[in-house]
Amino acid sequence: MVRLAGEVVVLEDRCPHRLAPLSAGAVVGATLECAYHGWRFEGSGRCVEVPSAGRERAAPPKARCGAPHGVVERHGLVFVALEPPLVELPGVEAFDDPAKVRVELDPFSGRYGAAQLVDNQLDAAHFAYLHRETFGSAQGRAVPDGEIVRSPWGFAMTMEMPIRARNDPLAVSGDHPLEQHRTMRYRYVAPFFVELELGYPVMGGSSVIVFFVQPETAERSTMYVTLLFEQPQGFTDAELAERVAFEYRVVREDLALQERFGDLAMPLDVTVECHVRSDRASLELRRCLAQLVLAP
Ligand code: FES
Ligand SMILES: [Fe+2]
Incomplete structure (x- = not known):
């Protein structure tokens, strides 16, 4: 990937x-x-100069390097469609909301399965365990039913979860109870996009976390995370820095386990793993990915 003439x-x-x-x-x-040997290529992949053949000779027609079907720069990222895409790129309304403070975390690259990273972000049953040092609440061990609404290539799910806010700077800086509820609105679009909107009914304010995951090889992925915070009273720079540091801690708790998975391939045959009622979002993810894989 290069930038040629902008x-x-x-x-x-x-x-x-x-x-x-x-x-x-x-x-x-x-x-x-x-x-x-200094052959020069324009953006379409066509060779425009073969120095060893002399300037007057045109490059042979075979002198063309492969280019993808399409390239789009959006949301601060570059999206490449190797072939005509089946799924539209998801829009993210929160990116256009001037009331939100936008922070991009450094990309997380490593030995991760792309589908597993997405599954992790859609999963509310791990909060009470994997995130017990940050926001996981023992009251959240039993996951409430979330309503799933399907879209052609994804789904939305809304639920309310108890969280433990002791280490959450939003709570610590104010006079708020440590055990709280927050609303969580998930939006998934195949293959590897998740938007999570968190509402804090007790403290006020909300945040949106946007995840794009890029599989690079069968054993490596990069996760791009953008945070969008909204606080009725605004943030000081220190509060914002603390908030961002907290989100890094939460993501690292997730990734420390993800990188220990032996098999990074997610089974799309839903009989392979053991699903329970509270895994509905995970199950739907597998169905959406299977639909994509089997699409003509
Ligand atoms: S390999 Fe000869 S110009 Fe690229
Ligand atoms: Fe997590």
Whole structure:
């Protein structure tokens, strides 16, 4: 991926000449120049110059490197569709809300399964255990029923959960009870997008957490997390920094377990794992992914 003349360009990392990695090349003007013999490629992948053949000779028609079906820059990220996409890119209304403070966490890359990372974010049954040091509440061990509303390539789910706010800077900075309820509105869009809107009925305010997960290999993924905070009375810089540090702690609690999974492939056959009533979102995730995999 390079930026040529201001446009993000994605090309196959393989020069058509001797199949050298084009990622070792350099941007020269509006072209990408291969590091090996200096062939130059424009954004479409077409070769526009073969220096060894002399300037007067046109590049052979085969001198073209592969390009994806489409590239879109949105939400501060670059999305690449290798083939015509089945699912529209999800919009995120919260990104356009001027009342929200937006913070992008550093991307989390590692030995993670992309579907498992998404599953983790849709799962409310782990709060009381994996997050007992941050917001998990013993009162939240039994997960309330969330109502699932399907969309063509995903679903939404709303529930109310007790949380323990002792380590939550929003609660600690005010005079609030430590055990509280918060509303959670999940939105999932296949394959690897989750938006979670958290409402704090006791303290006021809300936050939205947006997750995009990028599978890189069968054993590596990167998770991009954006936080959007809204507080009726606003934040000081210190409060905001504390809030962000808290979210890093929560994500790290999740990832410390995710990276220990032996098998990073999620079974889409729902008879393989043992699902219970409170796993409805996880079950729906598997159904959506199966639908995507089986789509013609
Ligand atoms: S391998 Fe790229 S120019 Fe020769
Ligand atoms: Fe978690």
